[in-house]
Amino acid sequence: MTHPQVQHPPVDPPKVVSRAAVMRQLCRLYPQARYLEVGVWRGVTFDKVPAARKVAVDPVFKLDPPHHERDEPGTEFHEVTSDDYFARVVGRDEQFDVVFLDGLHVYEQTLRDLMNTLDHLAPRGVVVVDDTHPPTHLAALPDRAEHFAVRDYLGETDKRWMGDIYKLVWFVQTFCPHLTYRTIADNHGQTVLWRKSRTDVPERSLREVADLGFEQMVVAEDVLQLRPWHEIRRELRRDLGL
Numbered sequence: 439m440t441h442p443q444v445q446h447p448p449v450d451p452p453k454v455v456s457r458a459a460v461m462r463q464l465c466r467l468y469p470q471a472r473y474l475e476v477g478v479w480r481g482v483t484f485d486k487v488p489a490a491r492k493v494a495v496d497p498v499f500k501l502d503p504p505h506h507e508r509d510e511p512g513t514e515f516h517e518v519t520s521d522d523y524f525a526r527v528v529g530r531d532e533q534f535d536v537v538f539l540d541g542l543h544v545y546e547q548t549l550r551d552l553m554n555t556l557d558h559l560a561p562r563g564v565v566v567v568d569d570t571h572p573p574t575h576l577a578a579l580p581d582r583a584e585h586f587a588v589r590d591y592l593g594e595t596d597k598r599w600m601g602d603i604y605k606l607v608w609f610v611q612t613f614c615p616h617l618t619y620r621t622i623a624d625n626h627g628q629t630v631l632w633r634k635s636r637t638d639v640p641e642r643s644l645r646e647v648a649d650l651g652f653e654q655m656v657v658a659e660d661v662l663q664l665r666p667w668h669e670i671r672r673e674l675r676r677d678l679g680l
């Protein structure tokens with residue numbers, strides 16, 4: 439007996455929301471958006487973000503054309519580390535609506551960037567931290583040189599390196615009850631944070647956060663609060679009245 443062939447409906451590939459799309463959509467929520475990007479590299483994201491004021495921070499820009507040849511009203515380029523920028527360059531009263539943290543991919547540095555950012559975040563502002571959901575143990579190795587050595591040793595072709603920034607989400611969950619956060623499920627993993635108090639604050643020591651391994655991250659993945667981007671956008675708009 440022959441079976442009739444079952445026609446399955448075509449399955450759409452999962453849609454991946456790009457870094458630039460996230461930043462663009464966030465900036466559009468503010469009439470005169472003030473945008474700060476820490477870690478700009480070639481400007482792949484920065485150049486695609488429309489904002490009234492744009493500030494780029496990176497100790498080594500790889501922009502083409504280079505930053506000193508650009509004349510873009512409302513845009514500033516600071517070729518310094520994020521620590522230098524926050525310590526010496528940013529105006530005391532400067533505020534940003536959208537901040538993208540994508541600099542040195544190490545937990546403690548990104549945590550410093552987040553703490554410094556909060557001092558300059560507008561009351562209804564939003565912060566996006568890149569690379570908080572590493573796909574493999576290899577991608578999550580905190581030391582970049584070790585990551586390269588292990589990658590070569592294994593003959594691994596996957597080039598993604600995210601470091602241990604995921605620990606920052608555990609830090610925020612434990613020590614920043616005034617912040618609400620969600621991690622984008624339909625891209626490489628970016629955590630979006632805004633001001634809204636939470637009551638679900640677990641007890642955890644600083645050491646536990648610092649020692650959190652990739653395996654523990656996988657087992658407790660719900661801490662990341664993974665959600666589709668369109669849901670996160672809706673939620674933050676409601677919470678911030680945007």
Ligand SMILES: C[S@@+](CC[C@H](N)C(=O)[O-])C[C@H]1O[C@@H](n2cnc3c(N)ncnc32)[C@H](O)[C@@H]1O
Nearest residue numbers: 477478479482483496497498519520540541542
């Ligand atoms: C992943 S790239 C940024 C990519 C960019 N945001 C984009 O979307 O195309 C990381 C950048 O961080 C910069 N960086 C490294 N250490 C930094 C620091 N301490 N402060 C700021 N930026 C840093 C590097 O020079 C590099 O250009």
